[in-house]
Amino acid sequence: MAMSKLALIWCAGEAGGLQRSLLDTFRSDRQHWDVLSPTDDDFLERAAHYDGYVISGSPSSVIDDAGHALVRNLLALIRQVHAQSAAPMLGVCFGSQAIAAALGGRVGRNPDGGFKLGAETLAWSAQADAARWPEAGAATVLAQSHGECVSALPPGSEVLATSPSAAHEIFLVQRRFLGVQGHPEVDNELLRQVFMPLHRPLFDAERWQQVEREAQQTLHPAPVIALGQRLLRQGFL
Numbered sequence: 001m002a003m004s005k006l007a008l009i010w011c012a013g014e015a016g017g018l019q020r021s022l023l024d025t026f027r028s029d030r031q032h033w034d035v036l037s038p039t040d041d042d043f044l045e046r047a048a049h050y051d052g053y054v055i056s057g058s059p060s061s062v063i064d065d066a067g068h069a070l071v072r073n074l075l076a077l078i079r080q081v082h083a084q085s086a087a088p089m090l091g092v093c094f095g096s097q098a099i100a101a102a103l104g105g106r107v108g109r110n111p112d113g114g115f116k117l118g119a120e121t122l123a124w125s126a127q128a129d130a131a132r133w134p135e136a137g138a139a140t141v142l143a144q145s146h147g148e149c150v151s152a153l154p155p156g157s158e159v160l161a162t163s164p165s166a167a168h169e170i171f172l173v174q175r176r177f178l179g180v181q182g183h184p185e186v187d188n189e190l191l192r193q194v195f196m197p198l199h200r201p202l203f204d205a206e207r208w209q210q211v212e213r214e215a216q217q218t219l220h221p222a223p224v225i226a227l228g229q230r231l232l233r234q235g236f237l
Helices: 017-026 069-084 094-102 188-202 205-215 222-234
Strands: 004-009 031-036 052-055 089-092 106-109 116-121 141-146 148-152 157-163 166-173 177-180
Touching (some): 004 017, 004 222, 017 031, 052 222, 069 094, 094 166, 094 177, 116 188, 116 205, 141 188
Parallel strands (some): 004 031, 052 089
Antiparallel strands (some): 166 177
């Protein structure tokens, strides 16, 4: 069996534990991974011809930073893969929003106008076909860290799961573009040690108590991880 060549499109600036966690979460046997940055001058040329892609989260905004090279180049890659390739693509948080924006959907502020930080239990769609998505239906709790979410899906999309903060928590476009608003690569330790200190200034004391309560929940990302790994192995869901 030939080795598959996959790309992590890293959009979060300085690499570190989060990048390693994302790679470790979705890599499988017989896969070679490269890490690429959309801000590189030759990004679109280097990113062509991979067997699959994962797009990371980012402090950037698909809305506010639409004119920046990172967002422009990333959306161009998604459209390029859609038009010229059969490769699968998985987007996490900002990556999910980028997939929606590139393929004809819309991204907006969170419905409550605030920043969502903590953990949420997902509700798998009642229409989810167990034969196609055997992972759907299992108890799932994901870390959340977002001020924006997908407000309208691209044509040809299917909603696989919702969450209290995102109606389109997990969606699939044309069976090979998978968007996940939450962070399946983040465990309780990363949530508390990385995301919570970073976003603490956004919360008053009362709202911060809610974040701390949610962060005590045990995260259960395994069904989403299995879904993403299967997409990257077989090329569709």
